[in-house]
Every structure is written in C-alpha cells, then in structure tokens.
Amino acid sequence: MPSTILGKRIKRKEDPRLIQGRGHYVDDIKLDGMLHMAFARSIHAHARIKSVNVAAARSSPGVVDVITGEEIKGKLGLVPCAAGIEGLKVPDHPCLATGKVCYVGEPIAAVVATDRYLARDAADKIEVDYEPLPVVTDPEKALQAGSTVIHPELGDNVAFVARLEGGDWKAVESDSSLKVIKQRLINQRLAPASMETRGVVAHYSPGEETLTVWSSTQIPHILKTQLALMLGIDEPHCRVIAPEVGGGFGSKLNLYGEEGVACYASRKLGKPVKWIESRRENLLATVHGRDQINDVEVYVQPDGKVVGLKCWIIADLGAYHQLLTPAIPTLTALMILGCYHIKNVFVETKGVFTNKMATDAYRGAGRPEATYVIERVMDMVARELNMDAADLRMKNFPSPDEFPLDLPTGVTYDTANYQKTLKRLLKISGYSRLRKEQEKLRKQGKYLGLGLSTYVEICAMGPSSRMPAGGWEFGAVKVEPTGKVMVLSGTSPHGQGEETTFAQIAADVLGIPFDDVTVYHGDTFQVPMGIGTFGSRTTAVGGTAIHNAAMQIRKKMARIASHKLGVKPGELIFSEGKIHTRDGAKSMGFAEVAAEAIFAKQLPEGIEPGLAAHSFFEPSNYTFPFGAHLAVTEVDAETGEIKLRNYYAVDDCGRVINPMLVDGQIHGGLAQGIGQALWESHVYDENGQLMTGTLMDYAVPKAHQFPWFETETMETKTPINPLGAKGVGEAGTIGSTPAIVNAVVDALRPLGVRHLDMPLQPEKVWRILKQHATA
Amino acid sequence: MATEIELDINGKRRAIHTEPDTTLLSALRDQLDLTGTKYGCGEGQCAACTVLMDGSPRRSCLTRATTAAGKKIVTIEGVAQNGRLHPVQQAFLEEQAFQCGYCTPGMILTALALLKSNPDPSDDEIAQFMEGNICRCGTYPRIVAAIHRAARMMRSSAHES
Numbered sequence: 020m021p022s023t024i025l026g027k028r029i030k031r032k033e034d035p036r037l038i039q040g041r042g043h044y045v046d047d048i049k050l051d052g053m054l055h056m057a058f059a060r061s062i063h064a065h066a067r068i069k070s071v072n073v074a075a076a077r078s079s080p081g082v083v084d085v086i087t088g089e090e091i092k093g094k095l096g097l098v099p100c101a102a103g104i105e106g107l108k109v110p111d112h113p114c115l116a117t118g119k120v121c122y123v124g125e126p127i128a129a130v131v132a133t134d135r136y137l138a139r140d141a142a143d144k145i146e147v148d149y150e151p152l153p154v155v156t157d158p159e160k161a162l163q164a165g166s167t168v169i170h171p172e173l174g175d176n177v178a179f180v181a182r183l184e185g186g187d188w189k190a191v192e193s194d195s196s197l198k199v200i201k202q203r204l205i206n207q208r209l210a211p212a213s214m215e216t217r218g219v220v221a222h223y224s225p226g227e228e229t230l231t232v233w234s235s236t237q238i239p240h241i242l243k244t245q246l247a248l249m250l251g252i253d254e255p256h257c258r259v260i261a262p263e264v265g266g267g268f269g270s271k272l273n274l275y276g277e278e279g280v281a282c283y284a285s286r287k288l289g290k291p292v293k294w295i296e297s298r299r300e301n302l303l304a305t306v307h308g309r310d311q312i313n314d315v316e317v318y319v320q321p322d323g324k325v326v327g328l329k330c331w332i333i334a335d336l337g338a339y340h341q342l343l344t345p346a347i348p349t350l351t352a353l354m355i356l357g358c359y360h361i362k363n364v365f366v367e368t369k370g371v372f373t374n375k376m377a378t379d380a381y382r383g384a385g386r387p388e389a390t391y392v393i394e395r396v397m398d399m400v401a402r403e404l405n406m407d408a409a410d411l412r413m414k415n416f417p418s419p420d421e422f423p424l425d426l427p428t429g430v431t432y433d434t435a436n437y438q439k440t441l442k443r444l445l446k447i448s449g450y451s452r453l454r455k456e457q458e459k460l461r462k463q464g465k466y467l468g469l470g471l472s473t474y475v476e477i478c479a480m481g482p483s484s485r486m487p488a489g490g491w492e493f494g495a496v497k498v499e500p501t502g503k504v505m506v507l508s509g510t511s512p513h514g515q516g517e518e519t520t521f522a523q524i525a526a527d528v529l530g531i532p533f534d535d536v537t538v539y540h541g542d543t544f545q546v547p548m549g550i551g552t553f554g555s556r557t558t559a560v561g562g563t564a565i566h567n568a569a570m571q572i573r574k575k576m577a578r579i580a581s582h583k584l585g586v587k588p589g590e591l592i593f594s595e596g597k598i599h600t601r602d603g604a605k606s607m608g609f610a611e612v613a614a615e616a617i618f619a620k621q622l623p624e625g626i627e628p629g630l631a632a633h634s635f636f637e638p639s640n641y642t643f644p645f646g647a648h649l650a651v652t653e654v655d656a657e658t659g660e661i662k663l664r665n666y667y668a669v670d671d672c673g674r675v676i677n678p679m680l681v682d683g684q685i686h687g688g689l690a691q692g693i694g695q696a697l698w699e700s701h702v703y704d705e706n707g708q709l710m711t712g713t714l715m716d717y718a719v720p721k722a723h724q725f726p727w728f729e730t731e732t733m734e735t736k737t738p739i740n741p742l743g744a745k746g747v748g749e750a751g752t753i754g755s756t757p758a759i760v761n762a763v764v765d766a767l768r769p770l771g772v773r774h775l776d777m778p779l780q781p782e783k784v785w786r787i788l789k790q791h792a793t794a
Numbered sequence: 795m796a797t798e799i800e801l802d803i804n805g806k807r808r809a810i811h812t813e814p815d816t817t818l819l820s821a822l823r824d825q826l827d828l829t830g831t832k833y834g835c836g837e838g839q840c841a842a843c844t845v846l847m848d849g850s851p852r853r854s855c856l857t858r859a860t861t862a863a864g865k866k867i868v869t870i871e872g873v874a875q876n877g878r879l880h881p882v883q884q885a886f887l888e889e890q891a892f893q894c895g896y897c898t899p900g901m902i903l904t905a906l907a908l909l910k911s912n913p914d915p916s917d918d919e920i921a922q923f924m925e926g927n928i929c930r931c932g933t934y935p936r937i938v939a940a941i942h943r944a945a946r947m948m949r950s951s952a953h954e955s
Contacts, residue, residue: 722927
C-alpha cells in the first residue's frame with residue numbers, strides 16, 4: 020500500500036510558533052536572580068601573558084565576580100577534542116588562557132555581573148600585560164624550519180600527518196601514455212555565521228546538586244557528558260537542553276570554553292549565569308570552516324579515463340583543537356575521488372597549527388573541499404583533452420550495477436546512478452542549447468559560462484566504529500492512554516524541520532493522523548540517550564530509530580488487537596486511526612487498543628502492559644547521496660561582476676520523506692556553497708588580526724544575489740536503513756561551489772584562464788579582464 | 795540617569811526605564827519580555843531586530859528607546875490580529891520561507907513595510923527591499939515567493955472588502 024504521508028509536502032509543525040516570534044531561543048530564557056557574563060579576549064594572535072589585572076573590573080558597577088584562567092586551573096577541565104587520529108598532537112586547551120594566548124579572541128577572563136551591559140563594560144576594564152611573540156598565520160610558513168612554534172611542548176606546528184593510499188602506483192607511474200595534470204587549489208576559510216550566535220544559560224542548583232544548561236547546541240547529549248567531565252559532576256546530575264536553535268551549520272557541534280566557564284560560575288555563585296555571544300565574538304571565536312590548500316595531480320588516459328589521483332592537503336587547523344578540528348580534513352581524503360571509479364589514490368593530509376581560531380565542522384565539513392578538488396580537476400582534464408565536461412564525467416562514472424562499490428580510499432559507496440542524475444540535469448537545463456548560445460555570445464565578445472558539478476557525499480554519520488562518540492541514534496515512541504503519540508529523538512534539529520519528518524515517519528508506521536504525533540528532542544532529561552544533529556544524519560539515522568521503535572509499538576498493538584478481534588496479528592492493517600482486517604469487517608480504533616494496552620484488563624498472555632518502545636539504530640555503513648548541478652554565469656566584461664543567471668540541481672538523497680523540507684535544505688545548501696564560490700572569505704592579516712570581523716566585512720549572501728533555483732530530486736533508496744533515506748543537509752553546499760567556479764572559468768576560457776581561486780569577487784575577475792585587454 | 799518613558803507598542807502604552815544609551819531592542823526584550831525581536835549583530839547589519847516605527851522598518855538594535863517615544867511601534871508579537879495570522883505570516887508558512895526561524899520576525903516586518911508601500915512588487919523590488927535582511931539558512935528564493943503570495947492575498951482581500 021503506498022504511504023499516504025511519506026513523500027508528501029506537509030507543512031512544518033515548528034512553523035506557527037516561529038512565525039509569531041514565540042519560539043524560545045537561549046537568549047529568551049530568563050531565570051530568577053540570573054547573572055550575566057562577558058569575556059575579556061586576547062587582542063594579540065600570539066603573546067605571553069605577563070599579568071592580568073582585574074581590580075578595576077571587580078570594582079565596576081554591578082560586578083559580582085571576575086574569573087581568570089589561574090582561578091580555574093585544576094578546577095575546570097580542558098576544552099575536549101574527540102578526533103581519533105593516530106599520533107595526533109593535542110595541545111592543552113584551557114577554557115581561559117593562562118600564561119599565553121595563541122589567537123585573537125582567545126578568552127582570558129570572565130566577568131559576571133547583574134546585567135549584560137555592566138558585565139561588558141567591566142570586561143573592557145581588565146588590563147592584560149602582553150609580551151607579543153612572533154605570529155604565524157600562513158600554514159606553509161608554519162611548516163618551515165625556523166618558524167615560530169605555537170605549542171613548543173609539541174615540537175613543531177604539525178598536529179598530524181595522515182596518509183591514505185590505494186591501488187598500484189608503480190604501474191601508473193611507469194605508464195608513459197598517461198597525461199599528468201597538476202593544480203594547486205585553495206579552499207578559503209569561511210565563517211559559519213548562524214543568525215543566532217552562541218549562547219548558554221547555566222543553572223547550578225545547590226540543593227539538588229544539579230546543573231541545568233540551556234545551550235544553543237547541535238549535540239545536547241554529548242555536551243552533557245563533556246560538561247559533567249569538565250566540571251567533575253556526576254553525569255546524572257547534569258542536564259542539557261537545546262531549546263530553539265537559530266542555525267548551527269556545524270559550528271554548534273562543539274563544546275566551547277565559554278560554556279564551561281558559565282557552568283563553573285553558576286556552580287561557584289549558586290546563581291543562574293547567562294552568556295550570549297556578540298556577533299563580533301561569533302565571527303572571531305566560533306569555529307571557522309574549510310581553510311585547506313590542495314595540491315592535486317591526476318593521471319589520465321588519452322581517452323579521458325582518469326586512472327590515478329594524488330593530493331597533498333595542508334589543513335589550517337588554527338591554534339587549538341576544538342571537538343572535531345583535526346577530523347574534518349580527513350573526510351576530505353576519504354571523499355577525494357568523488358563519483359568516479361579511479362583505481363589509484365594517494366592522499367597526504369597535514370594538519371597544521373597557526374595563530375588563528377580553530378577550524379572545525381561547517382556545512383559539508385571536509386566534503387566540499389574534496390568535491391571542489393575533484394570537480395575542478397575533472398573540468399581541467401576535459402579541457403586539456405578537448406572533451407565536453409559532461410562527456411568526460413560520463414566516461415568516468417561507475418555503472419549502477421557496480422554498487423556497492425569499494426573505493427581505494429577504503430569506503431564503500433552504498434548505491435548510486437550517477438548517469439541518471441547527470442542525464443536529467445542536461446535535459447532540464449537544455450545543456451546543448453546553452454552550449455550553442457555560449458558559442459554565439461563568444462563571437463560577440465560576451466562571457467557566458469557553464470559549470471557542471473557531479474558530486475557524491477558521505478552522510479548519515481555513521482557506523483559507531485568510525486565515530487568517536489558512537490554513530491547510532493536513539494528514538495522512542497510512546498502511546499498515551501488517549502491514543503496520542505509522543506516521539507522522542509536523540510538528534511537535535513535546529514531549523515531542519517525534523518519535528519515534521521519524525522511525525523510523518525511515526526504516523527506512517529502507526530496509521531494515525533500526522534496531528535496526533537508530537538515530537539520532542541533536545542532535552543537530556545526527556546530523551547534518555549542521543550548523539551545529535553550533524554553530518555546529514557538526522558533523518559537517515561535518527562528517523563530510522565523512530566521508525567524501528569514505532570514498528571515495535573505496532574507489533575504489540577497488533578497482538579493486543581488480534582486477541583480482542585479473534586484474528587491473526589498478521590491480518591491487521593493500521594490506517595486512518597484504525598486497526599482492522601483488510602476487508603474492514605473487524606476493526607478497533609487506535610486509541611481503543613492503546614487503552615487496552617495501558618489499562619491492562621485483558622491482555623493476552625505474555626504481553627506486558629504499556630506502549631512505550633525505543634530503538635538504538637546502528638547503521639552498518641554511511642550513505643552516499645549524489646547529484647548533478649549546473650551553474651550558468653555571465654561575466655560582465657566591464658566590471659568583472661558575475662551574474663548567476665540560472666542554477667539547475669538534480670539531487671538524489673534516497674527516499675524523500677517531505678519534499679518541501681528536502682527542497683529547503685537544497686536551497687539553503689546552495690546559498691552557502693555559492694557564497695563560498697563568489698563572495699565569502701574569512702581573512703586574517705599577517706599579524707593574525709581578523710580583517711572580516713563584522714557582517715559589513717564578511718559577505719554573507721543576501722536576497723538579491725540569487726536566481727530562482729531549478730531543483731529536482733530523484734530517489735535511489737539506500738539499503739543501509741529501512742527508510743531508504745540518505746540525507747540532504749549538506750548536498751547543496753557540497754555540489755554547488757565547484758559548479759560556480761567551473762562556470763566562471765568556462766566563461767573566461769577565451770582569455771586563456773585555466774583556474775581562479777575563490778572567492779570570485781568582481782575585482783579579481785576585473786583584473787584578469789583588464790590584463791587581457793592590455794595584453 | 796534612568797528615566798521612565800512610555801512607548802506605544804503593538805497598540806498598547808508600555809512604561810520602560812531608559813538610560814540615554816538604552817536601545818529599543820534591549821527595552822523590548824529585557825524589560826517588556828517581547829522576545830520575538832532578535833539580536834543578530836547589534837550593528838545594523840543583519841536586520842534580525844527589525845521593528846516597524848510609524849510603519850517604517852527600523853533596526854531596533856541601533857534605535858535608542860527614547861527616540862521611539864511618541865511613535866507607533868509594531869513588533870512580531872503585534873502582527874497577528876485576534877489570533878489570526880497576517881497574510882504575510884500565512885504566506886511565509888505556505889511557502890516554508892524560513893528554517894531556523896531566527897531572522898523570520900525581522901523578515902516579516904520588513905515585508906509588511908514593503909507591501910504597504912508597494913502592493914505588487916516585482917522580484918527585483920522585493921530582493922532590493924529585503925537586501926538588508928540576512929537569512930543564513932538561505933531561504934531567499936522562497937522569501938521572494940512568499941512575499942508575492944502575500945501580495946496576492948492582500949490585494950484580493952482588499953478587493954473583497
């Protein structure tokens with residue numbers, strides 16, 4: 020029977036409260052006696068701290084306490100790093116600096132006051148006596164002998180070197196018929212810049228000895244464990260609540276020092292303490308994304324078949340590790356082959372310390388970098404061999420019957436049909452017609468470019484064997500005596516609309532109206548266990564746990580109903596709020612069976628009372644969504660300005676539960692991926708000062724910069740979970756960045772432009788046009 | 795020196811204490827519990843804090859509370875009337891024109907001001923008018939679609955009445 024609710028454009032449960040300003044984000048929480056915290060931060064990128072004078076701050080109006088790094092030494096644990104990389108160097112990362120600072124914005128001291136403005140004013144009165152040290156912001160310079168070493172106790176600035184190798188390189192390197200194409204590609208640093216900055220309210224209740232923390236986080240359960248460890252509190256006494264969260268994009272998949280200090284202050288003072296990050300702090304001291312240098316080399320047969328790829332990655336990690344900092348570039352290595360069956364691979368990833376804020380997960384987290392490398396390279400190969408970019412890609416795709424496909428990178432792609440999405444893309448975009456238009460315009464001296472990107476990403480993170488904190492997810496379903504259903508999820512959505520998706524999944528299994536299901540997440544006292552929302556895992560892993568829990572409920576209800584109705588459980592159908600035989604002759608209401616189960620008067624033998632079930636779903640592999648994108652760009656010959664004329668995307672994220680939400684995720688992903696290609700860049704100067712510290716300087720995309728996106732989805736269901744869903748949160752970001760750059764380089768092909776580094780701001784393009792005009 | 799002033803917010807007179815540098819955003823959120831208006835940057839660069847002042851969109855983070863005295867202020871809490879969503883809110887729902895919802899109050903109020911001055915805006919006019927409002931979730935194309943939808947709804951209800 021086809022589902023009446025899965026695959027439907029159902030409006031979000033979340034929306035009525037959000038549209039009226041009634042959602043409660045962290046800063047909307049007010050508690051009696053609540054105090055406010057502000058931080059004094061380093062103004063130097065690298066310096067010894069000779070002294071911290073807090074006297075003026077202490078006597079400032081409204082100040083209750085000032086907390087320094089010296090005070091918390093030994094009392095508050097270090098900021099944790101969970102990345103499991105062999106030989107990884109992990110520098111001590113205290114919540115407040117002592118002795119030295121390693122990046123601009125590093126917290127040095129915290130002021131607690133009766134209101135946030137008084138706290139801020141007092142924090143500005145903290146006097147820090149610095150002895151500046153040499154600064155290194157360029158990771159290549161940080162690797163040179165004689166460079167200043169940021170953490171001298173670790174020997175040098177190399178945090179780790181990871182090598183990944185597969186295939187038969189002897190054979191490849193001795194084959195003189197192969198063409199070798201080399202290129203350096205830069206994946207610039209970005210700011211996640213969620214609209215809601217970070218924030219925390221910590222409330223230690225001395226009576227109950229319980230710490231309650233409201234945090235703008237993607238991972239309440241992991242945060243709870245880590246805060247308990249940091250503070251030395253028994254974990255059952257620690258509760259984390261992620262209320263409404265105004266975007267995260269990976270930046271809130273973390274534990275930050277400020278959160279630790281807020282909890283410490285609350286416990287010390289016996290009062291609730293709130294800290295809300297300012298926008299400048301957000302751009303400065305919330306993790307950044309990307310920042311890789313990729314030197315790539317491909318080996319190609321004369322017919323266009325790519326047989327080998329080597330890549331040397333220099334990943335700028337910043338000064339310290341945050342939760343997953345070093346793990347991110349290792350995902351780049353894992354996905355470097357994209358959707359091509361390239362049999363030989365070599366990747367060396369070097370993680371390097373610099374005097375900057377840490378990089379960590381930002382939408383895509385390592386995969387956009389990989390996709391950028393392979394998709395730029397495929398365009399370069401096509402051009403070198405004078406082949407069409409689409410034809411070259413088709414030539415290198417594995418055929419759909421080769422899946423599951425083992426790659427020499429060590430991953431196994433679950434299932435795909437890359438030909439199908441690309442063919443569809445070429446059709447809906449009118450690709451061959453666009454090529455003709457391009458030819459015509461070129462004759463008129465106009466620059467129209469077509470940029471393809473066929474991507475595959477790694478999602479549904481992931482098997483526990485590959486995830487430091489486990490990769491399962493928790494889901495629970497409870498039927499109330501009234502027949503209404505409560506769903507609990509260990510994931511922590513923050514704008515994705517999963518309250519709706521999860522309700523659809525539960526309603527579908529139980530055959531009840533969507534409105535009868537209420538979904539809760541984000542509170543560790545309500546949801547017993549959980550991992551969180553990141554890595555496009557929420558539906559595929561978290562949704563499956565709910566599906567599996569609902570199946571247990573259904574099985575039990577079928578047994579109870581069959582006992583009452585005198586039929587076999589297998590003969591019963593759950594639909595439209597009823598449990599009935601196929602012919603409808605025998606039927607009970609869903610609520611009626613729920614009451615039977617809970618009031619427990621005449622249960623069949625061996626059936627326990629109650630209707631509550633949970634599941635820990637452990638995926639056996641990642642999933643690998645894929646798609647094909649085409650950007651059509653015009654370059655203004657006078658100004659160098661790039662106009663994105665059209666954007667076409669065909670994405671296959673497996674089973675689609677709610678097309679409206681999937682499209683929304685694609686749209687949002689596109690905006691961020693296009694943002695990286697054209698506008699965004701988080702820039703430090705050589706002294707380690709952030710040059711893009713406000714939203715005036717950091718170019719977050721705006722409304723007038725986008726055309727309407729032409730999007731379509733296809734469905735190749737994954738065998739990894741019973742829903743068949745793969746994940747879609749990051750697809751748009753991963754696919755779009757290379758499509759845009761490929762389009763602009765294609766537009767400028769008549770000028771002999773082979774490559775341009777991002778972002779493709781008008782000045783950069785104008786200089787090239789100008790150069791060409793004078794040449 | 796703190797002084798007490800009265801503001802006209804969502805049609806009600808509300809008393810607040812202000813220092814000379816108290817922002818309207820702070821007065822709304824910290825004193826009046828109108829937390830639907832959001833802090834995004836405090837520098838007028840994101841428009842999450844937008845309210846209407848005598849019908850015009852204003853960044854409440856850059857507006858001193860004292861300058862709001864004597865003006866009619868509308869915040870997101872005052873947009874729905876008698877439990878009924880405004881057509882702009884309804885249209886944002888229909889088009890699913892937001893995700894995390896944090897920029898949404900500012901978007902809705904800016905859109906209200908646009909449709910008041912231009913009941914039938916073009917794509918370009920919408921994009922230009924909304925240019926200062928940042929949505930990091932990237933829902934812009936849907937915001938444009940939602941404003942078109944709201945414009946249609948408002949024109950047809952104006953026609954009926």
